Amino acid sequence: MTTYILRRILISLPIILGITIIVFLLANMMPGDAVLAMISSDTPMEADLIKLRQGQLGLDLPLYVQYGRWLGNLVHGNLGFSFQTGEPVARMIVTRIPATLELMGISLLISIILGVILGTVSALKQYSALDYGLTLFGFTGISIPDFFLGMILIFIFALKLKWFPTSGMVTAGTDFSWGDNLRHLFLPGLALALVRTSVFMRYTRASVLEVINDDYVRTARAKGMTEFVVIARHVLRNALIPVITVIGVSLTVLFAGAVIIETIFQWPGIGLMFISAISLRDSPVIMGYVLVSAFVVLIANLLTDVVYSWVDPRIRYE
């Protein structure tokens, strides 16, 4: 198993390298650069001053030299410095990633628990009013883009009802407290979780229906097992195998979705950092984010495979 994981990581390295090249090119093909993004059009700046600043940041060098420099630094564990603030990119990521992980983790946890339970109930009560209701909820959830859902939630719960704050992670000017933090987490977490819940629910339902009439389920009933044991131990253990793949894939989608949701809710995570880096043409920060997301994809896939082989002995790696 360990060799398998190591091999998978090694195979992924060239892929990550390729991703960084593509993103580096794309980021530099955008019109404007970091220096132009810094200055306001109201206060024109001397052309030679702009040149000087571009030279200081290395922006006048050919692209392949710039990329080579970035890669060289990366090998030494240095992600570079933000063009805008001069802050080390590594530190920017490390300080912001807990917020993103909190948001992602909570919504993933909620959507897995809710999705699996609702999907199972929906399958067990197939064609009942409850099943139709959940199906409607599921399709609605899948169809609404999360940024739109986020705005609706802000409008209803933050602006109209004033139950939850509109943005941020804690109330400004107060000391950190978990209660306050969770209140801020609620709306963005809900926006991210709802879509995922619908997806997991639909897949769980289909999967449970597929195995519910299998022979081994009948065997379990013939042994006199209670309905709970039949469902939890015999049906779900088999039905959740395909759902695990869906959860694994959705990890990456969730990471991408967090960018949008963090922007809408001004959640100070890595996604918000990424969006502002793009508008400021801050390519070291952009590259840092891309590297992190490439790792997220890699880890998500690896995790899926490991969990998969753990729940399904038939594909267990020797």
Added chain:
Amino acid sequence: MAHLLEVKDLVTRFYSDRTTIHAVNGISYTLDEGESLAIVGESGSGKSVGVMSLMGLIRYPPGRVEGGEALFKGRDLLKLSPSEIRKVCGREIAMVFQDPMTSLNPVLPIGLQLGESLRKHMGMDKAQAQVRAAELLALVGLPNAADRLKDFPFQFSGGQRQRIMIAMGLACDPSLLIADEPTTALDVTIQAQIVELVKELQQKLGMAIIWISHNLALVAGMVDKVIVMYSGYIVEQAPVDDLYERPLHPYTLGLLHAIPTLEQRNQERLASIEGMPPDLRKPVTGCPFAPRCPYAIEKCLQAIPPLQAVGPQRTSACWRAEELRGVHTFGDKL
């Protein structure tokens, strides 16, 4: 002496797409302690549904037990609550299913699947259940039983899996073991091994057995009496030797005809019963077998023949049962 199991007028129906499937249409039989019974019939004759009804394994929708009673040790199984029937299933009545490839849970180790019923019904703890599970596997002739408890079903062959299923059935020392075509999915040599194993275990443990099969030849050597089912009805019921010697229903006769023999020459076509199995959606007005029966007369199409005594301990549902006594039989063929 009271019977171990007494089934009276059992009726089970399935409902789908606004049609009703008449799967079991009022069957009655008895079984004594330690006795073995074969229920024989073609696919769709209601033989499996008949026994699954007893164990509460017919689920609504789409199926429902609609009438009759099934007295097991004096208690009507059909009237038990779900939690009461769960105490009988696996404990006093155990069932071995047709396809050992799919009847074991693919993602759970067999030790756990075996131990499950021991822990529930016998109040054993995990360790005790594993010890007993190993004993059971050894009992059904699985080599290195104790080392294999952590293995998964896919690591066993088909015959081994059926042995595991049988071990599971025997786990709580039931007084009735129902074997639902346990050899159908296996090849012929393994079939013979499984049949021998069950016979041997019955002698050793003394439980009653209901053996469901579509193969009259297979059950010949191992049961005391035979019930022949067709279209959800019992058409003939007889002690095993009498049945083979002198079948008193044209359908049984047809089934016996269909058994190939070693003496048969290669070119000879295998004998079969002409016609199609009955459509269970239509309620019958006459004998269900009449459309395929070479002996059918006008009366057979008009009235359902009742199951009536035609000899000691035997019944037949045929208007012309008495006339069949003169027909050539195949007792010597087996």
